[in-house]
Amino acid sequence: MNWMNRFIATTLPAVPKPIVRFFSKKYIAGNTINDAVRTIKNLQEQGCIATVDVLGENIKNLREADKTVHEYLRVLDRIEQEQLNCNVSIKLTQFGLVLDKNRCYENVHKIVESVKTKNNFLRVDMEDSECTTSTLEIFSRFAQEYPENVGIVIQAYLRRSMNDISVLLENVPKLNVRLCKGIYVEPRQIAFKDPAIINYNFMALLEKLFEGGAYVGIATHDERLVWHSQELIRKMKIPHSRYEYQMLLGVDEELRQSIVANGHRLRVYVPYGQKWYAYSLRRLKENPQIAGYVLRGMLHR
Ligand SMILES: Cc1cc2nc3c(=O)[nH]c(=O)nc-3n(C[C@H](O)[C@H](O)[C@H](O)COP(=O)(O)OP(=O)(O)OC[C@H]3O[C@@H](n4cnc5c(N)ncnc54)[C@H](O)[C@@H]3O)c2cc1C
Incomplete structure (x- = not known):
């Protein structure tokens, strides 16, 4: 990222919300479940599969968590009714991780039960490093009870990830991991800062996961990592049934199409809902064109 982009990324929270909304539209399916279903059907026509995320994180009270449980149950019903090739992704802070860990577990339990009944799958997203240990703990409990139906995320920028x-790998049967670089701002004691080291670590973690027999969602838009991972898959003779690629809605559709055209399974992360702001900021900060977009947006207000 050049200095201008870095500057804009840091000052993004001061950018008026309508401008943030305008430039982040492509990353979000819309406000409602119908918007998400339409997007998923469209992705399926392009040869992709999907995972749905109901937007919202770091809730202020547990009533909000109840609403989110209800919404995810509706999503799972819709996936079943419409026969979509789609699973769900959740953030534990949406269910009260920071407010009350037990209530969080109980809330997610309701969703996992429905996931199991419907023979679907739930991915626990990974949030900032304050949540890593508790997220892994709760995931591991679910993984013992529902080994076929839950998976976790590991971030390659964290020093602890290996x-x-x-x-x-030692404790979880049928481990299923989404491997990504990691998006939250972390101190250097906790996370690697050098992009090259993060990429080396990504590949080292991927190799370890494949060696250990895990199923891996290779979540990246970094074409170097896509190339290196395909080399690794070829060298280790990893069958298609052991991995998939994953990308975010609205990011590098050209790369997405080329991965699909090469015969790999590709899942797109489809977020929807009213609470679009925090997610949008994270996406915009990662967009290499952000400075140009935002400056143009400011000039045309
Ligand atoms: C399916 C999926 C799920 C994820 N889940 C989590 C999670 O649970 N926890 C977590 O911490 N992180 C998560 N992430 C985010 C991830 O950690 C990275 O921050 C993000 O994917 C960017 O890293 P990258 O590997 O694409 O590499 P980068 O080097 O950041 O990007 C590579 C290239 O992709 C393009 N690109 C990347 N982002 C954008 C963007 N927003 N707009 C336009 N172009 C872009 C650019 O061309 C860029 O040069 C997830 C990512 C994916 C794909």
């Missing part, structure tokens, strides 16, 4: 993977 160790976390070793522990998970």
